[in-house]
Amino acid sequence: MTTVAPKPVFDKGLANTIASESAMSWIDGQAGVLEYVGIDIDSLARNSTFEETVFLLWRGKLPTAGELAAFTTTIQDQYELPEPMWDLVRRIPVDAGPMHATRTLVSALALYDPEADDPSTEANERKGIRLLARTPALIANFDRHRNGRDIVKPDPSQNIATSFLTMLNGEPPTLTMSRALDVCLILHADHGFNASTFAALVTISTLSDMYSAVTTAIGTLKGPLHGGANEAVMGMLEEIGEMDKVEPYVRKRLESKQRIMGFGHRVYKAYDPRATYLKTLAKQLADDTGNQKLYEMSRRIEAIMDEAVGSKGIYPNVDFYSAMTYYSLGLDIDLFTPIFVMSRMAGWIGHCIEQLADNKLIRPRCEYTGPHGQEYVPIEKRAQK
């Protein structure tokens, strides 16, 4: 008996395909709403911490005080890297791109995890904690290494944002800086089936392992159409340089059908709610750090884009004002996307665990456009060019 398979639907870029279920984040792209487990992103940005947000995403509820303390300690207990990893950080070429370094180092964590191939839920959760806890030390210390500075180990008495900035700069951040990064980590933690999360899910759906899934995701986040856009935004601001050059720059790009980085989104056809919060944060930090010119240039780009393409539903996305925010925090431009990795790690891991709880291999089809019925011509009879 032959089984008749349903006719596949052609959906380029999977733009209108719901590939699976998730209880983590919800997006209303028309209204510009993002919720994590039903809680509005703005409320989380104002009130929560990154550690609490991770608990919410992974456990589906806000923690009690005791649960949060225990969860935070579990993460902090895993900050320290396996000893050989420090040596590996020092062996990465100093001129390597930080996203290449991040992808390589995160992947290498698997080499020192005896549970790397244990597929049990408990082991996957432990690996998730290790990945979340250890990635900041890898990123910060690769940056130190490339700048000829000594390793600074993570501090298990600090939260992820503070420990990361302390490692990066060799001194504790101000409260304002630490809180600003903490909020950025909250805002970037999860976003449905975005490209990097989906890439992680494709990998884990083959029953590969968490390290492989997260490594896939890091490679996917790197692209300038996805997480790499925050670096491209800063590059654009630097290239424009002066306020009076903003308008000609934007108009010329639009006329030549080029994109303005940090604008547009596959799902949002309204203002990205993360950008709303980041705009306020970027303004505060710009005022505190004297980066008003860059902020004013960003506002001008937004105004021109709004008038030119706002009617098409193209507004600033999360990357537009996060670029300014990170810049005001004194972070090197090429660290912006690695910091996104630190945050989105929460989403990747949560989605992988959800996928494994009810797994189905992710394997779409393609529309074949090549020929049929071709004859195999022996090599000696093929026409020579």
Ligand code: ACO
């Ligand atoms: N600047 C100018 N025009 C744009 C932009 C932009 N940033 N984004 C989309 N458009 C236009 C396109 O030219 C197209 O116009 P047309 O219909 O006249 O041809 C229309 O909007 C639709 O664009 P698509 O590429 O079909 O939309 P899609 O949903 O595939 O793209 C994407 C979404 C890739 C994010 C796109 O908006 C883009 O390239 N933005 C710039 C890169 C960026 O900021 N990426 C970060 C996204 S957020 C994140 O990943 C964390």
